[in-house]
Amino acid sequence: MPEFFSLHKIGQVSRDAMRERAEKLIASTTDESVDLIRTVCDLEAQQMLCEWVAPSRDAVLSYLEQHDLQQEWLMHVDLEEPPATPPINPEPD
Numbered sequence: 001m002p003e004f005f006s007l008h009k010i011g012q013v014s015r016d017a018m019r020e021r022a023e024k025l026i027a028s029t030t031d032e033s034v035d036l037i038r039t040v041c042d043l044e045a046q047q048m049l050c051e052w053v054a055p056s057r058d059a060v061l062s063y064l065e066q067h068d069l070q071q072e073w074l075m076h077v078d079l080e081e082p083p084a085t086p087p088i089n090p091e092p093d
Contacts, residue, residue: 001053001055002053002054002056002057002076003052003053003077003080004051004052004053004054004057004060004074004075004076004077005049005050005052005074005075005077006049006052006060006064006071006072006073007047007048007049007050007071007072007073008047008048008050008070008071008072009046009047009048009070009072010041010046010047010048011046012046013046014043015043018048022039022048025039025050025067026038026039029063032063033054033055033059034053034054034059034060034062034063035052035053035054036050036051036052037051037052037053038050039051047072057074057076060074061074
C-alpha cells in the first residue's frame with residue numbers, strides 16, 4: 001500500500017499534551033483504511049510530521065478533513081533509500 005508523509009502546525013503545546021494527541025491520532029486510525037504509522041514532533045518549531053499508509057492520497061486527505069487536521073503539505077513516497085527494514089508494506093511474492 002502507498003506511503004505518505006504530512007506536515008502539520010501544532011501550535012504551542014507541552015510534550016505530554018503532544019504525546020497524548022499523537023497517541024489518540026494513531027489509535028483513531030485502527031478502524032480506518034488509513035494507518036498512521038508514526039508521528040515526529042518539533043515542539044520548538046511547533047510542527048508535527050506524520051507517516052501514513054493508505055490506499056490513496058485522497059484517502060489521507062479525507063481522513064485529515066474528517067479529523068480537522070490541517071496539513072501544510074502531503075507527500076507521496078515514491079522512493080525510500082535505504083529501504084525501511086523490515087519494509088512497512090512488503091511487496092507480495
